[in-house]
Amino acid sequence: MIKFIAKRLGSGLVVLFVVSALTFTLLYTSSGSIARNILGDQATPEQVALKEQELGLDQPLVTRYFAWLGDALSGNLGTSWFTSEPVANSLATRIPVTMTMVFAAMILIAICAALIGVAAAVKRGWVDRVVQVGAIVGDSIPGYVIGVFLVTLLAIQLGFFPATSTISPEVGPEAWVYSMTLPVIALLINGVTGGAQQIRSAVIKQLERDYVRTLRSRGIGEREILFKHVLRSAAPAGLTVLSLQLIGMLGGVVIIEQIFALPGMGPLAVTATGQTDLPVVMGVVMYTVVVVIVVNLLVDVLNGWLNPKVRVS
Amino acid sequence: MKLGPKAAAAALVFSASLALTACGGGAGAGSNGGGNASTALTLGTLRDITSWDPAQAHVGHALQPYQAAYDTLILREPDGKLSPMLATKWKYNATNTKLTVDLRTDVTFSDGAKFDAEAAKANLDHFKKANGPQMAQLASVSDVAVVDADTIDINLSATEPALEYFLSQAAGLMGSPKALGTDAIKTVPVGSGPYVMDKAASVKDSQTVFTAREGYWNKDLQKYRKLTLKILTDPTARTNALVSGQIDATLLDPKNGKQAEGAKMKLETNQVDWSGLLLLDRAGAKNPALANVKVRQAINYAFDRKTILDQVMLGQGTATSQPFGKDSGAWTEELENFYSYDPAKAKALLKEAGFENGVTLDVPTLPGAETLISVLQQQLADVGITLKPGAAITNTFTADVAAKKYTAMFYNLFQGEPTVAIDQIVSTKALYNPFKNTTPELEAKIQAVRTGGDDAGTLARDVNKYVVEQAWFAPLFRVNQMYYHNSKVEVTPQAQQAVPSIYNYSPAK
Numbered sequence: 001m002i003k004f005i006a007k008r009l010g011s012g013l014v015v016l017f018v019v020s021a022l023t024f025t026l027l028y029t030s031s032g033s034i035a036r037n038i039l040g041d042q043a044t045p046e047q048v049a050l051k052e053q054e055l056g057l058d059q060p061l062v063t064r065y066f067a068w069l070g071d072a073l074s075g076n077l078g079t080s081w082f083t084s085e086p087v088a089n090s091l092a093t094r095i096p097v098t099m100t101m102v103f104a105a106m107i108l109i110a111i112c113a114a115l116i117g118v119a120a121a122v123k124r125g126w127v128d129r130v131v132q133v134g135a136i137v138g139d140s141i142p143g144y145v146i147g148v149f150l151v152t153l154l155a156i157q158l159g160f161f162p163a164t165s166t167i168s169p170e171v172g173p174e175a176w177v178y179s180m181t182l183p184v185i186a187l188l189i190n191g192v193t194g195g196a197q198q199i200r201s202a203v204i205k206q207l208e209r210d211y212v213r214t215l216r217s218r219g220i221g222e223r224e225i226l227f228k229h230v231l232r233s234a235a236p237a238g239l240t241v242l243s244l245q246l247i248g249m250l251g252g253v254v255i256i257e258q259i260f261a262l263p264g265m266g267p268l269a270v271t272a273t274g275q276t277d278l279p280v281v282m283g284v285v286m287y288t289v290v291v292v293i294v295v296n297l298l299v300d301v302l303n304g305w306l307n308p309k310v311r312v313s
Numbered sequence: 314m315k316l317g318p319k320a321a322a323a324a325l326v327f328s329a330s331l332a333l334t335a336c337g338g339g340a341g342a343g344s345n346g347g348g349n350a351s352t353a354l355t356l357g358t359l360r361d362i363t364s365w366d367p368a369q370a371h372v373g374h375a376l377q378p379y380q381a382a383y384d385t386l387i388l389r390e391p392d393g394k395l396s397p398m399l400a401t402k403w404k405y406n407a408t409n410t411k412l413t414v415d416l417r418t419d420v421t422f423s424d425g426a427k428f429d430a431e432a433a434k435a436n437l438d439h440f441k442k443a444n445g446p447q448m449a450q451l452a453s454v455s456d457v458a459v460v461d462a463d464t465i466d467i468n469l470s471a472t473e474p475a476l477e478y479f480l481s482q483a484a485g486l487m488g489s490p491k492a493l494g495t496d497a498i499k500t501v502p503v504g505s506g507p508y509v510m511d512k513a514a515s516v517k518d519s520q521t522v523f524t525a526r527e528g529y530w531n532k533d534l535q536k537y538r539k540l541t542l543k544i545l546t547d548p549t550a551r552t553n554a555l556v557s558g559q560i561d562a563t564l565l566d567p568k569n570g571k572q573a574e575g576a577k578m579k580l581e582t583n584q585v586d587w588s589g590l591l592l593l594d595r596a597g598a599k600n601p602a603l604a605n606v607k608v609r610q611a612i613n614y615a616f617d618r619k620t621i622l623d624q625v626m627l628g629q630g631t632a633t634s635q636p637f638g639k640d641s642g643a644w645t646e647e648l649e650n651f652y653s654y655d656p657a658k659a660k661a662l663l664k665e666a667g668f669e670n671g672v673t674l675d676v677p678t679l680p681g682a683e684t685l686i687s688v689l690q691q692q693l694a695d696v697g698i699t700l701k702p703g704a705a706i707t708n709t710f711t712a713d714v715a716a717k718k719y720t721a722m723f724y725n726l727f728q729g730e731p732t733v734a735i736d737q738i739v740s741t742k743a744l745y746n747p748f749k750n751t752t753p754e755l756e757a758k759i760q761a762v763r764t765g766g767d768d769a770g771t772l773a774r775d776v777n778k779y780v781v782e783q784a785w786f787a788p789l790f791r792v793n794q795m796y797y798h799n800s801k802v803e804v805t806p807q808a809q810q811a812v813p814s815i816y817n818y819s820p821a822k
Contacts, residue, residue, distance in 0.1 A: 033712030083363040093517060167516060259549060
């Protein structure tokens with residue numbers, strides 16, 4: 001198992017390196033006159049030249065990349081060109097907001113999707129049909145539409161929740177959780193309906209397999225068959241779906257954070273990209289790649305743990 | 314499998330506690346903390362500032378937070394009149410090349426440092442060399458000399474009629490001389506302003522909280538005990554925050570304004586920008602047709618400005634033919650409707666110019682202006698001009714403009730003081746005059762404005778008239794800035810600013 005994890009970890013690091021080199025090259029060769037963007041409309045050519053020198057933009061690309069890589073390996077992701085704030089600091093304050101929201105949504109998705117999916121697969125009949133219809137409806141409504149609907153109804157009309165975040169040290173953790181409720185619901189609806197559908201299919205597939213018939217013929221109870229055998233075999237499919245949803249959610253969360261004015265990674269990514277704040281954009285890309293690698297690694301490890309055959313392949 | 318049920322149980326406990334805490338939060342958590350509502354003001358702002366170093370301050374939307382923490386040398390009243398602030402009086406010498414400024418002596422900064430002539434000099438020197446976004450404001454300042462403890466001389470290498478205005482803006486913000494140039498002032502402001510930042514309650518890119526500064530020298534400018542600037546980039550989020558009572562006032566657009574009006578919010582309108590075409594290639598370097606003044610005039614006659622304004626902007630603005638704003642002093646009634654809607658005249662002018670079938674205008678596409686550009690395309694097509702919308706404006710836009718990539722473009726531009734406007738769109742150093750078009754006649758008019766002192770505004774009318782007659786632009790309308798607020802606060806719009814200055818808010822009586 002350790003060898004398996006080490007192998008996966010090694011390939012993850014290679015991916016990280018390749019993505020960083022490619023992203024750096026693409027960003028820094030296609031971004032026009034960044035110095036002028038920073039200084040604004042009124043800047044003189046002399047000011048622009050001075051700024052370019054300050055930012056080290058007069059250096060060759062390869063030199064700049066390896067300087068960046070060297071710093072990044074020691075935890076220094078550079079400094080924002082627009083705010084002078086270290087990129088690592090910006091990420092450190094943003095990541096908890098986004099990841100709390102994403103993980104809260106994922107845990108709820110996992111629970112709800114598993115319960116609904118298993119119920120649909122076992123009960124079939126009307127329960128199954130409702131889940132099927134729900135999956136189509138849930139999948140077809142984008143998260144941001146759900147977000148806008150929730151704000152209009154539950155925040156503005158009924159006043160149950162704040163319309164935008166109240167994430168602030170002065171209001172305490174209660175208000176923080178309170179601020180997170182609508183964004184988390186907006187994020188999880190698509191995930192629950194989609195996930196339930198996948199888990200339902202995986203469970204049905206297992207229930208139709210020969211080993212289930214054999215277990216039944218031995219007189220083993222349905223409950224034991226379901227929880228001890230079927231779910232274990234269906235778990236890899238479910239885990240893969242959840243991991244894909246988590247990765248997909250990193251995109252959806254950008255819009256949700258904008259709607260609810262949450263100071264997470266979304267607005268940071270949007271602002272940095274709009275301004276061409278390349279050190280911050282690099283930081284955001286690296287964060288996203290690390291999350292994707294870690295999620296894939298965790299899923300691989302869990303799958304390997306549940307199913308030893310995966311470790312060998 | 315062994316961990317499965319445990320993990321599920323843990324997750325259930327977590328989600329249940331999440332839900333319970335959410336319910337326990339109560340409705341009060343959704344509203345703003347801060348006790349007495351009449352002494353707390355919460356504003357929705359469009360973006361967080363990049364640095365609290367006053368030398369990195371910007372104008373327009375971005376000036377407001379600096380005004381909370383920093384005083385300026387000169388105070389700009391809502392109507393644009395300049396009044397004393399840290400400077401008690403100021404006077405030019407006969408040649409307008411030296412501004413002597415008398416300063417207050419009873420002001421201290423929030424770190425205890427004293428404001429005096431040395432502090433003012435330190436700030437102006439710091440602003441000049443810090444390479445901030447508004448560094449050009451002090452470009453004409455050659456040096457600052459301390460005359461005595463409460464007097465400085467600002468010596469100029471060239472006359473600058475907008476200098477006093479700049480001293481009420483970014484260049485006039487005064488920070489503690491002990492803090493200038495340190496890293497600390499980038500994240501926490503150290504000024505003499507009416508409020509001090511509450512660092513513990515502030516969250517970068519989410520909200521900045523200020524509390525009233527004890528012993529502030531001018532209680533008239535300090536109308537609240539607490540001031541919160543809530544950063545709401547998305548217009549929908551700003552609208553939601555306003556109508557649900559999370560903020561007291563914010564800037565919206567015509568579309569979101571409808572929702573705010575439905576929730577009984579009050580509207581203050583103020584015209585700050587003009588929208589229209591900039592016909593940049595007036596010498597025909599890339600588009601020969603644009604070298605002919607008759608073609609440029611034909612473009613102006615082709616637009617039915619009033620109809621475009623009503624249909625695309627829901628009537629929020631005023632149709633105009635001139636690029637200079639009402640508050641600049643250069644505005645005149647006669648230029649307001651200089652180019653009326655007259656497609657027949659447009660066609661005739663094109664024919665006279667020999668371009669009745671052959672004018673094509675390439676413009677980049679401004680994000681959000683797609684509908685407007687298609688209307689312009691239609692109206693130009695009616696007189697025989699082809700408008701070709703190109704690629705969207707990107708984040709390399711300013712560099713592209715400077716590199717003469719665009720021969721014409723649709724844009725929204727700020728209408729500032731006469732020399733500010735001239736240096737933005739008319740003079741050869743203006744970014745929006747990338748082809749450096751000029752004539753001796755125009756140069757003389759611009760020079761008259763630069764040396765005109767108090768008459769700069771009136772003299773700029775000649776520049777305005779020249780560029781209108783020569784059809785350097787095809788202005789369409791001045792746009793209404795739509796500032797909405799609730800009934801708890803009274804707001805006075807500020808001339809030439811989309812958002813009011815921080816002093817323009819007071820609790821409703």
